[in-house]
Amino acid sequence: MSTNSIVHIGRWGLLAFMLATWQWGWNLKAPLGQIGLGWLVPTVLDPYFVSKPTLIWNRFLELGCLALPRGGWAWNDPQGFLGCVWSPKGSLWSHTLATLRNTFWGFLVGVSSGVAVGLLLGRSETLARIFEPYIVAFNSLPRVALVPLIIIMFGLGDVSKVVTALTLVFFVVFFNTFEGTRSVDRDLVNAARFLGASDWQVTWTVYVPSALAWVFASLSPAISFALIGVIVGEFIGSERGLGKIIIEAEAQLQIADMMVALIVLMVIGVALVLVFRAIERRLLRWQRHHAERAQN
Amino acid sequence: MANEGASGSEASAGRALRIEVRNLSKTFGSGGGNVPAVDRVSFDLRQGEFVALLGPSGCGKSTILNMIAGLIPHSGGDIRVDGTAVEAGRVMPQVGYVFQRDTVFAWRTVARNIGYGLEIKGVPKVEREARVARMIAQARLKGFENAFPLTLSGGMRQRVSLMRALIMEPQILLMDEPFGALDTHTKLEMHQILLEMWERERQTVVFVTHDLSEALTLADRIILLSARPGRIKEDFAVPFPRPRDAIKLRETAAYGELFAKVWHSLGEEFAATKAE
Ligand SMILES: Nc1ncnc2c1ncn2[C@@H]1O[C@H](COP(=O)(O)OP(=O)(O)OP(=O)(O)O)[C@@H](O)[C@H]1O
Ligand SMILES: [Mg+2]
Numbered sequence: 001m002s003t004n005s006i007v008h009i010g011r012w013g014l015l016a017f018m019l020a021t022w023q024w025g026w027n028l029k030a031p032l033g034q035i036g037l038g039w040l041v042p043t044v045l046d047p048y049f050v051s052k053p054t055l056i057w058n059r060f061l062e063l064g065c066l067a068l069p070r071g072g073w074a075w076n077d078p079q080g081f082l083g084c085v086w087s088p089k090g091s092l093w094s095h096t097l098a099t100l101r102n103t104f105w106g107f108l109v110g111v112s113s114g115v116a117v118g119l120l121l122g123r124s125e126t127l128a129r130i131f132e133p134y135i136v137a138f139n140s141l142p143r144v145a146l147v148p149l150i151i152i153m154f155g156l157g158d159v160s161k162v163v164t165a166l167t168l169v170f171f172v173v174f175f176n177t178f179e180g181t182r183s184v185d186r187d188l189v190n191a192a193r194f195l196g197a198s199d200w201q202v203t204w205t206v207y208v209p210s211a212l213a214w215v216f217a218s219l220s221p222a223i224s225f226a227l228i229g230v231i232v233g234e235f236i237g238s239e240r241g242l243g244k245i246i247i248e249a250e251a252q253l254q255i256a257d258m259m260v261a262l263i264v265l266m267v268i269g270v271a272l273v274l275v276f277r278a279i280e281r282r283l284l285r286w287q288r289h290h291a292e293r294a295q296n
Numbered sequence: 297m298a299n300e301g302a303s304g305s306e307a308s309a310g311r312a313l314r315i316e317v318r319n320l321s322k323t324f325g326s327g328g329g330n331v332p333a334v335d336r337v338s339f340d341l342r343q344g345e346f347v348a349l350l351g352p353s354g355c356g357k358s359t360i361l362n363m364i365a366g367l368i369p370h371s372g373g374d375i376r377v378d379g380t381a382v383e384a385g386r387v388m389p390q391v392g393y394v395f396q397r398d399t400v401f402a403w404r405t406v407a408r409n410i411g412y413g414l415e416i417k418g419v420p421k422v423e424r425e426a427r428v429a430r431m432i433a434q435a436r437l438k439g440f441e442n443a444f445p446l447t448l449s450g451g452m453r454q455r456v457s458l459m460r461a462l463i464m465e466p467q468i469l470l471m472d473e474p475f476g477a478l479d480t481h482t483k484l485e486m487h488q489i490l491l492e493m494w495e496r497e498r499q500t501v502v503f504v505t506h507d508l509s510e511a512l513t514l515a516d517r518i519i520l521l522s523a524r525p526g527r528i529k530e531d532f533a534v535p536f537p538r539p540r541d542a543i544k545l546r547e548t549a550a551y552g553e554l555f556a557k558v559w560h561s562l563g564e565e566f567a568a569t570k571a572e
Binding site: 197205286287 | 402
C-alpha cells in the first residue's frame with residue numbers, strides 16, 4: 001500500500017473516531033463505570049460541555065437558515081431563506097459576513113500600512129532610528145489589552161474591530177518588510193543604479209520584489225492575527241459577528257451554537273490560508289522552493 | 297616602477313581622454329586598524345581602449361574599479377571620467393558596470409533582465425523587445441527568453457548580466473572579473489562573444505582579472521598591479537591584430553612570447569602574496 005493511501009485512511013479514520021467519541025463517548029461512561037473503568041471517559045466529554053455532532057448539525061441548519069423558523073427547508077422556499085438570513089436578530093451568515101468584512105479591512109489596512117512603513121524605515125536609516133524606541137515599546141504591549149480602550153474610542157460598531165485587527169496585523173507585516181528591505185543585496189541595488197534607475201525606481205524594482213518573500217512569509221500569520229483581533233473585539237463589545245454568537249452562547253450555555261461558530265471560524269481560517277498560498281506561489285514562482293513545488 | 301600616465305597602445309594616442317586616474321589611493325578602516333589597499337595608482341584611458349587590470353587576488357583590483365565607478369569613496373588622489381571628477385554615490389550615465397558576483401534579478405525572466413535598463417528609461421515596448429531579441433541572439437540565449445535565472449547555468453547568468461549592461465550602449469564599460477567563476481571552456485565562449493561585440497562597438501573598457509590568458513586575449517593593454525597594497529608595477533601593450541579569435545590566438549608565437557614576459561613579472565607578485 002502506498003504511503004499516500006495510508007495517510008488518507010489515517011486521516012479519515014481519525015475523523016470518524018473523533019466524531020464517534022464526541023457523539024457516543026459519554027454514553028459509555030455508565031457501563032464502563034460498573035466495571036471500574038469510568039475514568040476512561042473524561043468529564044469534558046459530557047454533552048453539557050461539548051454538545052454532540054448531531055445537535056450541532058441541527059443548530060447549524062437552524063442558525064444557517066437552512067431549516068426555516070416558519071417550517072420547511074430553505075431550498076423549497078428561497079424567499080423565506082432570505083428573510084431569515086437578513087432578519088433583525090441576524091443569522092449565522094449575516095454574523096459571518098460581518099466578521100469576514102471586518103477581518104478583510106483590518107487585514108488590508110494592516111498589511112498595506114505595515115508594508116509601506118516597513119519599506120520607508122527599511123530604506124531610511126535615520127527614520128528607522130527615530131521610530132525604533134516607539135515601535136519596540138508599542139509592540140511589547142499585548143495588543144489585546146488595548147481592546148477596551150479601542151472600543152471606547154471607536155464604539156461598539158465595526159470600526160473598533162477593524163482597528164483591533166490592524167494593530168495586530170501591522171506589526172507582523174512591518175517587521176518582516178523591514179527586515180526584508182534591509183537585507184536586500186547591495187550589489188543588486190548598485191546594478192540597478194548603473195542601469196539608470198532612480199531612487200524611486202530602485203525601490204519598486206529591487207527592494208519591493210526582494211522583500212516580497214519576507215512579506216509573504218508574514219501574511220499567513222497576519223490573516224490569523226486579523227481574525228483574532230476581530231473576534232476578541234467582538235467578545236468585548238459588539239453588535240454582531242461570530243465572536244458575539246460565541247459570547248452569547250457562553251452566557252446562555254448554548255454549546256451547540258458556540259460549536260457552530262467555532263467550526264465556521266475554522267473553515268474560514270483554512271480557506272484564507274489556502275488562498276494566500278496560491279497567490280504566493282504565483283508571485284514568487286522565481287524562487288527555488290516554489291519552482292520545485294510547481295514541477296511536482 | 298609606475299609608468300606614470302602612459303598609454304600602452306600607440307593606436308589610441310591622440311584620441312579623447314575618457315578616464316584619468318592620478319595618485320589614487322585607498323585605505324580601508326580608520327584608527328589603528330588601517331588597511332592600505334591601493335597606493336598611488338595613476339593611468340589614463342583614451343576613447344576605445346580596452347585595458348586589463350591584472351594582479352594577484354587581494355591586490356586591490358576591485359577596489360580601483362569601484363572607485364572609478366563611484367561605488368566607494370577614494371582616500372587620496374583624483375579620478376576624472378570625461379573630465380568630470382568622480383563622486384562616490386553618483387552614477388554616470390555613460391558608464392556600464394558588470395559585477396564580479398552574479399547580480400541578475402532573480403525575479404525577472406532572462407528577457408526582462410536584459411530589458412531592465414530600457415524599461416527604466418521608458419523605451420516603448422516594441423522597440424525594447426526588438427533590441428532585447430537582438431541581444432539574446434548575440435548572447436546565444438535563444439529559447440531561454442522566458443526562463444527565470446534559477447534555471448540557468450552560471451555561464452548563462454553571466455551572459456545575462458553582460459547583455460543587461462551592454463543593451464544600454466555604455467561608452468565606458470567597467471567589468472570586475474565577469475567570467476571569474478566560469479570553467480575554461482565557457483570562459484572562451486564568453487571571450488569570443490565579448491570580442492565580437494567590442495570589435496564592433498569599441499567602447500572604452502576596464503577589465504579586471506587575475507587570469508593572464510584572459511587579459512592577453514581581450515585587451516590592448518595590460519596594467520600589472522603589485523601584491524597588496526596595489527601599485528602599478530608595469531604597463532604592457534598587447535599588439536595582437538584584430539579581429540581576434542579567442543582560441544586560435546593562443547596558438548600563435550607572439551602570444552606565447554608576451555605570455556612568458558608578463559608571466560615572469562606576475563609570478564613575482566604571486567610569490568609576494570604567498571610570502572605575506
Ligand atoms: N570593505 C573593506 N573593508 C576592509 N578591507 C577591505 C574592504 N574591501 C577590500 N578590502 C581589502 O582591500 C584589499 C583589496 O581588495 P579587493 O577586493 O580590491 O581585491 P581584488 O584585487 O579585487 O581581489 P580578488 O581578485 O580576490 O577579487 C584586500 O586585501 C581586502 O582585504
Ligand atoms: Mg575583486
